[in-house]
Amino acid sequence: MSSLWPPRHTARRPVPRAAAPREPVDPARIGRRVVRRRAKGMDAGAVAQALEEVRFDARQDSRHEHLADDERGRAELAEWERIDQLLAAAAPNAVYDPDTGDDVQAELAAEAAAAAAREAELREAARVAAHADELQALCELGTLEQTEPREGDEAARDELTRRAGSYVQKDVDAWLAHALAGHRGHYADPAARAAADRVAAPADRQGSGDPAAQGE
Structure with missing residues (x-):
C-alpha cells in the first residue's frame, strides 16, 4: 500500500479557469429604456401619436411568425401605453420626464442592486x-x-x-x-x-x- 501522508507529488497540468458571469441581456428592459429616451420632453399629443405608430407596427409584426415572440416590441408598446396614461392624468401641458417617475426610479434602484450583487x-x-x-x-x-x-x-x-x-x-x-x-x-x-x-x-x-x- 502506498504511503498515507504526505500525498505523492503530482505533475503540473494546465487548469481551466471559470468564466466570469456575464450580465444577462434583458430585451424588455432595453425596450423600456429606448421608449423613455424617445418620450422624454414629449407632451400628451406627441406621445399619443407615437403610441398609434407603435400599435400599427405591432399589428404588422403579428402577421409574421418570426416576430410573434418579440419581447422587446411588447415591452416598448406597454411602455408607450403607460406613458400615455400617465400624461392623460397629468396637468395640462405636462411633458414626460423619466427622471421624476417613481416607477422608473424604483426600476433603476432594482437594477443597481442587481448590478451590485453581480x-x-x-x-x-x-x-x-x-x-x-x-x-x-x-x-x-x-x-x-x-x-x-x-x-x-x-x-x-x-x-x-x-x-x-x-x-x-x-x-x-x-x-x-x-x-x-x-x-x-x-x-x-x-x-x-x-x-x-x-x-x-x-x-x-x-x-x-x-x-x-x-x-x-
Whole structure:
C-alpha cells in the first residue's frame, strides 16, 4: 500500500479557469429604456401619436411568425401605453420626464442592486479562484501538508474539482481530512468542524487505526 501522508507529488497540468458571469441581456428592459429616451420632453399629443405608430407596427409584426415572440416590441408598446396614461392624468401641458417617475426610479434602484450583487459575485469568484491557484501550487511544490488550513479552503477545493475533476482534489481532500481530524487551523473552531462534515477521510485511512482518524 502506498504511503498515507504526505500525498505523492503530482505533475503540473494546465487548469481551466471559470468564466466570469456575464450580465444577462434583458430585451424588455432595453425596450423600456429606448421608449423613455424617445418620450422624454414629449407632451400628451406627441406621445399619443407615437403610441398609434407603435400599435400599427405591432399589428404588422403579428402577421409574421418570426416576430410573434418579440419581447422587446411588447415591452416598448406597454411602455408607450403607460406613458400615455400617465400624461392623460397629468396637468395640462405636462411633458414626460423619466427622471421624476417613481416607477422608473424604483426600476433603476432594482437594477443597481442587481448590478451590485453581480459585482459581489465576481469578487467572490475571483477570491475563490485565487485561493484554488494557491492550493494547486502548494500541491505541486509538495508543501501543502505544511500549511495550516483556513476559512475558504473548502470552496477552493470545490473550484479545483470543477476545473479538473479529481486532479489535485485527492491531495486537498487528504490534507483537509487530516487537518479536520487534528483540529488544525480554523478547524480548531467547533463550528468550522461542523460545517466541514462533508470532508471525507481518505479511503486508505479508514480502519487503519490512525489516531487522527479515531480522534474525529
